[in-house]
Amino acid sequence: MAGELEIAGLEISYGKTEAVCGINISVPAGNTVCLIGANGAGKTSTMRAISGLLKPRAGRIVLDGADITGMAPHLVAARGLLQVPEGRQIFAELTVAENLALGAWLVDDAAEIARRRDGVLQRFPRLRERLGQLAGLMSGGEQQMLALGRALMGEPKLLLLDEPSMGLAPLFVDEIFAIIETLKREGTTILLVEQNASAALEVADFAYVLENGRIVLEGPAAEVAGDPKVIAAYLGG
Amino acid sequence: MLAQQLVNGVLLGATYSLFALGFTLMFGVLRVINLTYGFYFSAGAFVALWLTKQMGLGIWLALPLGAVAAGVVAVAIDWLLLTRLRWRPTAELDSLMVTLGGVLALYSVMTAWLGPDIRRLPPGLISADALVWGGLRVTMAQLLILGATIVLVSALLALMRFTRLGLAIRAMAEKPDAAGLMGINTARTSALVSFLSGCLAGAGGVLIGLNFNAIQPYMGESMMLRGFVVIIVGGLGDIRGALIAGLALGVIEVLTAGYVASGLKEAVSFAILVAVLWTRPQGLFGRAVVRRA
Numbered sequence: 293m294a295g296e297l298e299i300a301g302l303e304i305s306y307g308k309t310e311a312v313c314g315i316n317i318s319v320p321a322g323n324t325v326c327l328i329g330a331n332g333a334g335k336t337s338t339m340r341a342i343s344g345l346l347k348p349r350a351g352r353i354v355l356d357g358a359d360i361t362g363m364a365p366h367l368v369a370a371r372g373l374l375q376v377p378e379g380r381q382i383f384a385e386l387t388v389a390e391n392l393a394l395g396a397w398l399v400d401d402a403a404e405i406a407r408r409r410d411g412v413l414q415r416f417p418r419l420r421e422r423l424g425q426l427a428g429l430m431s432g433g434e435q436q437m438l439a440l441g442r443a444l445m446g447e448p449k450l451l452l453l454d455e456p457s458m459g460l461a462p463l464f465v466d467e468i469f470a471i472i473e474t475l476k477r478e479g480t481t482i483l484l485v486e487q488n489a490s491a492a493l494e495v496a497d498f499a500y501v502l503e504n505g506r507i508v509l510e511g512p513a514a515e516v517a518g519d520p521k522v523i524a525a526y527l528g529g
Numbered sequence: 530m531l532a533q534q535l536v537n538g539v540l541l542g543a544t545y546s547l548f549a550l551g552f553t554l555m556f557g558v559l560r561v562i563n564l565t566y567g568f569y570f571s572a573g574a575f576v577a578l579w580l581t582k583q584m585g586l587g588i589w590l591a592l593p594l595g596a597v598a599a600g601v602v603a604v605a606i607d608w609l610l611l612t613r614l615r616w617r618p619t620a621e622l623d624s625l626m627v628t629l630g631g632v633l634a635l636y637s638v639m640t641a642w643l644g645p646d647i648r649r650l651p652p653g654l655i656s657a658d659a660l661v662w663g664g665l666r667v668t669m670a671q672l673l674i675l676g677a678t679i680v681l682v683s684a685l686l687a688l689m690r691f692t693r694l695g696l697a698i699r700a701m702a703e704k705p706d707a708a709g710l711m712g713i714n715t716a717r718t719s720a721l722v723s724f725l726s727g728c729l730a731g732a733g734g735v736l737i738g739l740n741f742n743a744i745q746p747y748m749g750e751s752m753m754l755r756g757f758v759v760i761i762v763g764g765l766g767d768i769r770g771a772l773i774a775g776l777a778l779g780v781i782e783v784l785t786a787g788y789v790a791s792g793l794k795e796a797v798s799f800a801i802l803v804a805v806l807w808t809r810p811q812g813l814f815g816r817a818v819v820r821r822a
C-alpha cells in the first residue's frame with residue numbers, strides 16, 4: 293500500500309494575508325483522513341498546495357518518503373497523488389469520454405486505459421449513457437461523479453477530495469459517500485476535505501479540525517465526532 | 530468585376546484567417562494578450578525572403594521553413610517576456626503592457642538591422658501564370674495561398690480534434706489548473722501552443738508577402754488590427770469563428786478598396802470591430818468563452 297502523506301509546518305499566504313499558519317497533517321497509507329473546518333479556514337489552500345497548484349511559503353510536503361513541496365502539478369500527479377478539486381472542475385466543453393481520457397492522461401497503454409474505463413463505468417453506470425455528451429450539460433451530481441471517475445482513471449495512490457458533496461442533492465451526497473466508503477475498503481489512501489462534517493467523520497479513520505489556518509483539534513474520527521466543541525460548531529449539536 | 534473582387538477577397542481573407550487562427554489559439558489557450566504576435570508575421574516573411582533570395586530556395590521550402598522559424602521566434606519571445614507573468618491574477622494587464630513595449634522594441638531592432646524599405650521576393654519565385662476561367666483570373670500566388678490555407682487549417686482542426694496534444698490544448702484552454710491535475714505538463718503545452726500560433730502567423734506573413742510582393746518590418750503591425758477584428762467577430766478562442774470572420778474581412782476589405790476608397794480599409798475594419806463589441810461582445814457566432822475546434 294502506498295500514498296502516505298506527511299505535511300509539516302505548512303504555511304500559505306496570499307500576499308499579506310496568511311491562509312494557513314504552519315499545520316502538520318499526516319495521512320498513513322491506506323487510511324482515510326478528513327479535514328473539516330468552516331468556510332475560509334484554509335482547507336482548499338492546503339489541498340492546492342499539496343497538489344502543486346500553489347507554492348507554500350514554508351513547510352514540507354512528503355509523499356511516500358519523497359519531498360514534493362513546490363513540485364509542478366503534473367509531476368505530483370505522476371507520483372500517484374490525484375485531486376478532485378473544489379467545485380469539481382470538470383472540462384465542461386469536452387465530452388464525458390474526453391474527460392475520462394484526460395483522467396488517464398499519464399497512462400500510455402490503450403488496453404490499460406480501456407480496462408480502467410470499464411471499471412469506472414461500472415462504478416458510475418450513469419456516465420456510460422452520457423459518454424458522447426458535453427460534460428457541462430450534465431447535472432451537478434453527475435458532474436461530481438465524472439470528477440471522481442476522472443480521478444479514478446488515474447488509479448490514485450493518494451486521492452484528495454475537496455468538498456465532493458458541495459452543492460449536491462441529498463441523494464447524490466449519499467452516493468458520493470458510499471463511493472468513498474468503497475474506495476476506502478479497496479485500500480485507497482484518502483484525504484477528504486468536507487464541510488459536511490458528520491458524513492466525513494463517519495467515513496474517516498482520523499480527523500483534523502482547521503480554524504483560521506490552524507489545526508485546533510485532531511484525533512481518531514470517532515473521538516473528534518464526540519468532542520463537545522465539534523458537536524456544537526460542526527455537527528449542529 | 531464583382532466576381533473577381535469576391536475571389537480576390539476570399540483569397541486575401543484566407544491569409545487573415547490563418548493569421549487570426551494563431552491569434553485566437555494564443556489568446557484562447559494561453560490567456561494572455563500578446564501584442565508581439567504581429568511580429569511573428571513579419572519574421573516569417575523575412576525568413577522566407579532570406580531563404581529565397583540568399584539561399585535560392587523555392588517557395589515550397591521557404592513557406593514551411595518561414596512558418597517554423599516564426600514558431601521558434603514565438604516560443605522564444607513568449608518564454609522571455611511572459612513566462613513569469615502567465616498565471617498571475619494580473620496576467621492580462623501585465624502581459625498587455627510588457628508585450629506592447631516588447632513589440633515596439635522588436636520592430637525597431639528589426640528596422641535598424643534590415644532597413645525600413647519594402648523588399649521584393651526574387652522574380653520568378655512563383656510562376657506569373659494565371660488560371661483564367663470565364664473572365665475570372667486566379668494567379669499562381671493566389672492558388673498557393675488557397676492551398677496552403679486549406680492544408681494548414683485542416684491540419685490544425687485535425688490536431689485539435691483527433692490528437693492527444695489537441696485534447697491537452699482544449700483542456701488547458703478551459704481549465705489550466707485542472708489540466709495540470711490530470712498530469713498535463715502545462716508549461717510544455719503552452720510552449721507548443723506558442724509554436725503553433727507562431728507558425729500560423731509566419732505562414733500568413735509569407736503568403737501576404739507573396740500576394741502583394743511587398744515585405745517590410747512593420748507589415749505585421751497593420752495585421753494586428755485585422756487579427757483583433759477577426760477574433761472579436763469570430764469569438765475569442767473559436768477556431769471556426771476565426772475562419773469565417775477572416776474570409777469575410779478579406780472580402781469586405783477588397784470591396785471597400787474597389788468601390789469606396791482603398792485608404793478606408795482600416796477604418797472599415799475598425800468600424801466592424803467597434804460595432805461588434807457594442808452589440809455582440811461574445812462574437813457573432815457564439816458564446817463568450819468557447820474554445821471550439
Ligand SMILES: Nc1ncnc2c1ncn2[C@@H]1O[C@H](COP(=O)(O)OP(=O)(O)O)[C@@H](O)[C@H]1O
Binds near residue numbers: 306309329332337338
Ligand atoms: N486566490 C486567493 N487570493 C486571496 N485570498 C485567498 C485566495 N484563495 C483563498 N483565499 C483566502 O484564504 C483563506 C482560506 O481560503 P480557502 O483555502 O479557500 O478556505 P476553505 O477551503 O477552507 O474554505 C480565506 O480567508 C480566503 O479568503
Ligand SMILES: [Mg+2]
Binds near residue numbers: 336378
Ligand atoms: Mg474550500
